[in-house]
Amino acid sequence: MKIIHFSVSLLITLALIVLLGSKMFLQAPLAVLLSPQQGVWQNAEPADISYSADFSFPQLKGKAEVYFDERLVPHVFAENDADAFFIQGYLHAKFRLWQMEFQTHAAAGRLSEIMGEKIGTTDVLNKVDRYFRRLGMGYAAEKSLQLMEADTATKNMCDAYTAGVNTYIESLTEGQLPLEYKLLGYKPEPWNNLKTVLFIKYMAYDLAGGESDFEFTAAKNALSKIDFESLVPLRQDSLDPIIPIGTLFDKPGVAVKAPASADSLYFNYNKDSSVLPALPQKPDKDNGSNNWAVNGRKTRSGYPILCNDPHLGLNLPSLWYEMQIHTPHFNAYGVSFPSAPGIIIGFNDSCAFGVTNAGRDVRDYYSIQFKDASRSAYMFNGEWKQTDFRIEHIKIKNKPDFIDTVAYTVFGPVIFDDRYANRNNDGKSYAVRWKAHDASNEMKMFYQLDRAKNYDDYLEAIKNLHTPGQNCVFAAKNGDIAMWCQGEFPAKWKRQGDFVMPGTDSSYMWQGMIPQSENPHVLNPERNFISSANQLPADTSYPYYIGAGFPNYRGWTINKRLSQMADITAQDMMELQTSNYNVFAEMARPVLLQHMNEALLAEDEKKYWDIFKEWNLRSDTGEAGPVVFGLLWESLEKEVWSDEISRIKSNFVPYQSSLLEGILRDSSFKFVDNINTPQKETLSDDVMAAFKKVVPKLKASEIEGKATWAKFKDTHISHLTRLVPFSRMHIPIGGGTHIINAAKADHGPSWRMIVSLTPETEAYGVYPAGQNGNPGSRYYDNFIDTWANGKYYPLWVMKKEEIADKKVKFKMSFSN
Amino acid sequence: MKLIASVLLTALLSFVICLYMDWWAIAIAAFVVAVFIHQKPLKSFITGFTALFLLWGSLSWWIDSRNEHLLSGKLSLLLPLGGSSFLMVLATALIGALVAGFAALAGSYAREKK
Numbered sequence: 067m068k069i070i071h072f073s074v075s076l077l078i079t080l081a082l083i084v085l086l087g088s089k090m091f092l093q094a095p096l097a098v099l100l101s102p103q104q105g106v107w108q109n110a111e112p113a114d115i116s117y118s119a120d121f122s123f124p125q126l127k128g129k130a131e132v133y134f135d136e137r138l139v140p141h142v143f144a145e146n147d148a149d150a151f152f153i154q155g156y157l158h159a160k161f162r163l164w165q166m167e168f169q170t171h172a173a174a175g176r177l178s179e180i181m182g183e184k185i186g187t188t189d190v191l192n193k194v195d196r197y198f199r200r201l202g203m204g205y206a207a208e209k210s211l212q213l214m215e216a217d218t219a220t221k222n223m224c225d226a227y228t229a230g231v232n233t234y235i236e237s238l239t240e241g242q243l244p245l246e247y248k249l250l251g252y253k254p255e256p257w258n259n260l261k262t263v264l265f266i267k268y269m270a271y272d273l274a275g276g277e278s279d280f281e282f283t284a285a286k287n288a289l290s291k292i293d294f295e296s297l298v299p300l301r302q303d304s305l306d307p308i309i310p311i312g313t314l315f316d317k318p319g320v321a322v323k324a325p326a327s328a329d330s331l332y333f334n335y336n337k338d339s340s341v342l343p344a345l346p347q348k349p350d351k352d353n354g355s356n357n358w359a360v361n362g363r364k365t366r367s368g369y370p371i372l373c374n375d376p377h378l379g380l381n382l383p384s385l386w387y388e389m390q391i392h393t394p395h396f397n398a399y400g401v402s403f404p405s406a407p408g409i410i411i412g413f414n415d416s417c418a419f420g421v422t423n424a425g426r427d428v429r430d431y432y433s434i435q436f437k438d439a440s441r442s443a444y445m446f447n448g449e450w451k452q453t454d455f456r457i458e459h460i461k462i463k464n465k466p467d468f469i470d471t472v473a474y475t476v477f478g479p480v481i482f483d484d485r486y487a488n489r490n491n492d493g494k495s496y497a498v499r500w501k502a503h504d505a506s507n508e509m510k511m512f513y514q515l516d517r518a519k520n521y522d523d524y525l526e527a528i529k530n531l532h533t534p535g536q537n538c539v540f541a542a543k544n545g546d547i548a549m550w551c552q553g554e555f556p557a558k559w560k561r562q563g564d565f566v567m568p569g570t571d572s573s574y575m576w577q578g579m580i581p582q583s584e585n586p587h588v589l590n591p592e593r594n595f596i597s598s599a600n601q602l603p604a605d606t607s608y609p610y611y612i613g614a615g616f617p618n619y620r621g622w623t624i625n626k627r628l629s630q631m632a633d634i635t636a637q638d639m640m641e642l643q644t645s646n647y648n649v650f651a652e653m654a655r656p657v658l659l660q661h662m663n664e665a666l667l668a669e670d671e672k673k674y675w676d677i678f679k680e681w682n683l684r685s686d687t688g689e690a691g692p693v694v695f696g697l698l699w700e701s702l703e704k705e706v707w708s709d710e711i712s713r714i715k716s717n718f719v720p721y722q723s724s725l726l727e728g729i730l731r732d733s734s735f736k737f738v739d740n741i742n743t744p745q746k747e748t749l750s751d752d753v754m755a756a757f758k759k760v761v762p763k764l765k766a767s768e769i770e771g772k773a774t775w776a777k778f779k780d781t782h783i784s785h786l787t788r789l790v791p792f793s794r795m796h797i798p799i800g801g802g803t804h805i806i807n808a809a810k811a812d813h814g815p816s817w818r819m820i821v822s823l824t825p826e827t828e829a830y831g832v833y834p835a836g837q838n839g840n841p842g843s844r845y846y847d848n849f850i851d852t853w854a855n856g857k858y859y860p861l862w863v864m865k866k867e868e869i870a871d872k873k874v875k876f877k878m879s880f881s882n
Numbered sequence: 883m884k885l886i887a888s889v890l891l892t893a894l895l896s897f898v899i900c901l902y903m904d905w906w907a908i909a910i911a912a913f914v915v916a917v918f919i920h921q922k923p924l925k926s927f928i929t930g931f932t933a934l935f936l937l938w939g940s941l942s943w944w945i946d947s948r949n950e951h952l953l954s955g956k957l958s959l960l961l962p963l964g965g966s967s968f969l970m971v972l973a974t975a976l977i978g979a980l981v982a983g984f985a986a987l988a989g990s991y992a993r994e995k996k
Contacts, residue, residue: 072991101905842953
C-alpha cells in the first residue's frame with residue numbers, strides 16, 4: 067500500500083518537473099523561466115544596480131579603467147590599443163550579447179538554428195537562411211576575413227575584440243544568460259572574427275542591396291522605352307547633387323562600352339512576357355541618412371560643425387552602442403556596432419566623421435544556361451564551363467538539417483534556379499554578381515578614422531571602404547571640411563545592370579572599377595558647406611554611369627537651408643536635424659490645389675480639403691495635414707499609375723518623384739489618362755477621384771483617434787524578436803519620408819550627432835534605445851523619449867583627470 | 883516545531899542546492915528533508931509546499947521590488963498574466979511549492995515504507 071503511495075507521489079513530482087520544465091504542454095518551460103535563482107528573475111536588474119567591478123584577465127597587457135556616466139556610456143581608458151578593444155568586446159558582450167549573436171546568425175543564414183523553420187507565418191528557412199546563403203553572404207565574409215586577417219592592425223584589433231567577447235561568454239552563469247536565450251532556449255556559442263566580418267556583410271546587404279533589377283526587367287519587358295524612362299528616369303528635375311553642380315571632373319580613367327548585342331538582347335523593351343523571380347526580402351528603401359558639415363565661416367564659433375543622422379531600421383536593442391575609447395594612440399567618441407571593434411560614427415581630438423548611404427547599384431544578375439539538371443556545367447563563351455558547388459548545411463531547431471547545394475559561376479553564386487525560386491519555377495537560373503563578394507577590409511577604415519588627425523589621414527582611412535559605399539563626411543579642427551562619395555564601384559555603361567543581363571558569355575560582365583581617386587568628392591567648397599542625403603552624388607558631367615532612383619528631397623531642403631544659414635550654433639543644427647518641414651508637400655501642393663475643383667466637393671469632403679489647404683507643411687506630431695496629404699498622394703499614385711503598371715508582372719514601383727515631376731512639367735502628363743477607359747481622364751479627374759477615395763479613410767482614422775500625424779504614423783521601436791512587451795509602441799514623433807527628421811513607423815534617425823569642432827570639442831547626440839540590451843534594465847530604452855522630443859544629450863569627452871567628476875557613476879577596473 | 887524546522891531546512895537546502903544545480907533540484911531538497919525529518923504525509927506535503935512557496939515567493943518578490951516591477955510587468959504580458967507583477971510572483975511561488983510539496987510527500991512515504 068505504502069509503496070503505491072510512494073510511487074504515486076514520486077510520479078506526480080516527476081510529472082510536474084517534466085511538465086513545468088519543458089515546452090511539451092505549455093508555451094514556455096515555466097519552471098525553468100521562473101526559478102528565481104536561474105530563470106528570468108535573474109534578469110530583473112535592481113533599479114539601483116552598481117556596475118562597478120574589478121576584473122583580472124590574463125589576456126590583458128596592462129591596466130585599464132572604464133568609467134560609466136549616468137547614461138551608462140563607458141569611457142574606456144586603456145594603456146594600449148589591444149586592451150581597449152578587448153574591453154570593448156567585453157562591454158559589447160556584457161550589454162548586447164544576444165543581439166550580437168542574433169545579428170550575425172541572421173547574416174550567416176543561421177536563424178532557423180535558433181528560431182526554428184518558421185516564426186509565426188514567416189518562412190525563416192526559405193526567406194532568410196536560404197536567401198542569405200544563396201546571396202553568398204558566408205562566401206563573401208570568408209573572403210573578406212582572409213584579407214582582414216592578413217593586415218596586422220585589423221587582425222590584432224579583431225583578435226583582441228573577440229577575446230574580450232569570449233572572456234565574457236565564458237564567465238556567464240546560467241542565471242546571467244541574457245533573457246532572450248532563456249526564452250528561446252539556447253546558449254551562446256564562442257565569438258570569432260568571422261562573425262565581425264559577417265556583421266559588416268550584413269550592413270552591405272542592408273545598404274548595398276537595394277537594387278530593383280528584377281522589377282525593372284519586368285517593367286522593361288512590358289513597357290516602351292519612353293514610358294519606362296518616364297516612370298524611372300535617370301535624372302530628376304529637383305536634383306541638387308552632393309557634389310555642387312559645376313564641379314569639374316577629370317576624364318575617366320576607365321572606358322566602358324556597351325556590348326554590340328545590347329540593343330537586341332538587352333534594351334529589348336516591350337517584347338517579353340516572361341515572369342521573373344522576386345527577392346524574398348529587400349532592405350528598407352529608405353535606408354539612408356543625412357550628413358553635413360559647415361566650415362568656420364558659417365558658424366558663430368568660427369570652427370566647423372559636423373552633423374550626421376543615419377536612417378535605419380529602428381530596433382531594441384539598438385544597432386548602436388555609444389562609448390569613448392582612450393588609449394595613448396587615439397581618443398575617439400561616438401557610436402560603435404555591437405559585433406565590431408572601433409568607433410563607427412563619431413569624432414576624436416582632431417576631427418569628426420560620419421556617413422550616409424551611397425545607394426549605388428553594386429549587385430547585378432546574369433541569366434545562366436546550365437547544360438542539364440545536374441547544374442555541373444554552364445554555357446560561357448561558347449563552351450561548357452565547370453560549376454563549383456558550395457554546400458550549405460542549414461541546421462533547423464527541432465528538425466533535421468536542410469542541405470542546399472549552391473552553384474557558383476564566374477559571375478558569382480546562382481541565387482535562383484529550379485531548386486530555389488519563389489515566383490516562377492520554370493527552371494531558369496540567375497547568378498548574382500555583388501560587389502560585397504569581393505574581399506575588402508572595412509575594419510581598417512574605422513581603425514584609421516578613429517585615429518585620423520587631418521584630411522590626409524581621413525582620405526587614407528576611407529580608401530579601405532569598398533562595400534557598402536558611403537558618402538563620408540569629414541570636418542577637422544584645423545578648419546577643413548570634406549566629402550567623399552566612397553566605395554569601390556563598377557564602371558558601367560549607361561543602364562548596365564539595371565536589368566538582368568545575359569550570362570552566356572563575358573560581354574555583359576563589369577569591365578572595370580572606377581578608380582578611387584575619381585569618386586566624386588569635394589574639399590572646402592566655396593559655398594562653405596557640404597552635405598549628403600542619399601541623392602545622386604554628381605550631376606551629369608560626372609563621366610561614369612551612377613544609376614538612378616536616388617531620393618532628392620531631403621538633400622534639396624538641407625542644401626537650401628544650409629546656404630541661407632549663418633552664424634550657426636549647435637542649437638541651430640539640432641533644429642535643422644529634427645526639422646519636420648515637408649518639402650515634397652511644398653512642391654506638390656500647388657499643383658494639387660490647382661487641379662481640384664472645390665465647388666464639386668461635398669461638405670464633409672471640403673472639411674478635409676481645407677485641412678490640406680491650410681496645413682503649415684510641417685509634419686509635426688499634432689498636424690492633421692500630413693495625414694490628408696500622405697493618403698491623397700498614395701491614392702493619386704494608384705490613380706495615375708495602376709492602369710499602366712498592372713501589366714508588369716512584378717512588384718515594380720515608379721519613383722515617387724516621377725509623378726510629381728511629371729505633373730509639374732505638364733498637367734497633361736500622359737499617364738494621367740486611364741488606358742482602360744474609353745474617355746480621356748485629365749489631371750483634375752485623377753485628383754478628384756483620388757481624393758474621393760481617401761475621404762472614407764480619413765473619416766475612419768478620425769473615429770480611431772488617428773487623425774493627427776504621430777498617431778496616424780504610429781512610430782514604434784520593436785525588440786528584434788518582435789515581442790511587443792519588450793518593444794516601445796506608439797511613440798509620439800513627427801517627420802517621415804522626404805523629411806529631414808526621417809522618422810517613419812519603424813525606421814528613421816538611428817543616431818543623431820552634432821559635433822562642434824571647437825578647441826574643446828562640443829558634441830551632442832542621442833539614439834532611440836538605451837545602452838543596456840536587457841529588457842529588465844532601466845537603461846534599456848531610457849533615451850527614447852529624449853529622441854522623440856528632438857532633444858539631445860551633451861556628449862562628455864571625459865579626460866583622465868576627471869575621474870572624480872560627479873557624472874561618473876560606476877567604475878570597472880581591468881588588469882592582467 | 884518539527885514542521886517549522888523542516889520548512890526552514892527545506893528552504894535552506896533548496897537555496898544552496900540551486901546554486902549548483904538546475905531548478906528541479908528543489909525536489910531533491912524537499913525529498914531528502916522529508917526522509918530525514920520524518921513527519922506524517924500531509925505534514926510533509928505542507929512542509930515542502932510552504933518551504934518553496936516562501937523561498938521562491940520571497941526571492942522573486944525581493945528581486946521584483948528591487949527591479950521596481952519593470953521586467954515582471956513585461957514578462958507578465960508575455961506569459962500572459964495580464965501585466966501583473968503580483969501574479970508573476972504568485973506563479974513562481976506556486977510552481978516551486980507544488981513540486982517541493984509532492985517531492986516531500988514522496989519522501990514521507992519513502993520513510994514510512996521501512
